[in-house]
Amino acid sequence: MATNVGVGILHCVNETIGGLLVALMPTVLGAAASLALFAAMVAGLNEPTYALNQSLVQVRMRGTSMSTLVVLLNLMGMGVGPALAGALSDHFAASYGSESVRWAMVCVLMLNLPAVVLYARAARSIRANLKRAQGLKGHAGHWPAALSRPWPSEVNGPIGVCLRAQRHR
Numbered sequence: 001m002a003t004n005v006g007v008g009i010l011h012c013v014n015e016t017i018g019g020l021l022v023a024l025m026p027t028v029l030g031a032a033a034s035l036a037l038f039a040a041m042v043a044g045l046n047e048p049t050y051a052l053n054q055s056l057v058q059v060r061m062r063g064t065s066m067s068t069l070v071v072l073l074n075l076m077g078m079g080v081g082p083a084l085a086g087a088l089s090d091h092f093a094a095s096y097g098s099e100s101v102r103w104a105m106v107c108v109l110m111l112n113l114p115a116v117v118l119y120a121r122a123a124r125s126i127r128a129n130l131k132r133a134q135g136l137k138g139h140a141g142h143w144p145a146a147l148s149r150p151w152p153s154e155v156n157g158p159i160g161v162c163l164r165a166q167r168h169r
Contacts, residue, residue: 009119015041016112023105052126056133084108 018038025031050066057065088104096103 009116009123013116015045016109016116019109019112020106023102023109052122056129058133081108081111 015038018034018041021034022031022038025034049069053065053069054062085101085104085108088107089100092100092103
């Protein structure tokens with residue numbers, strides 16, 4: 001898992017470089033090729049992040065932690081990012097004209113650099129954090145039954161009936 005942090009750092013750097021190539025490439029063909037690299041880097045960054053997220057929480061918390069992570073990533077990536085790029089483009093329009101979008105994208109891509117720093121900081125303590133998370137597991141590498149049960153055993157209604165039927169099979 002510690003190598004996942006290194007992979008995350010590499011992907012953040014490559015994603016920033018790929019994005020800058022897309023924004024600064026003078027030809028359409030060059031921008032298209034750079035966009036393919038950029039898309040691969042963006043997709044490759046998710047796996048180490050998701051793996052670490054799932055490795056550091058108890059089984060019963062995985063759904064909540066993953067959904068929280070995905071919502072926050074989407075709010076930033078699809079909410080704040082485009083809005084910030086648009087605001088910067090409007091701000092740069094007087095100085096750069098039709099090139100304002102290009103330079104707004106460059107500025108927004110520079111926000112990836114703090115992510116590289118944060119991944120590097122996480123790499124220093126990730127082994128200790130993973131050991132601490134593993135300490136919550138039972139002897140045979142299984143989570144204790146109390147942590148892996150999706151609902152309390154006293155759940156009533158149709159869900160409780162289904163859970164009790166599954167338990168007695």
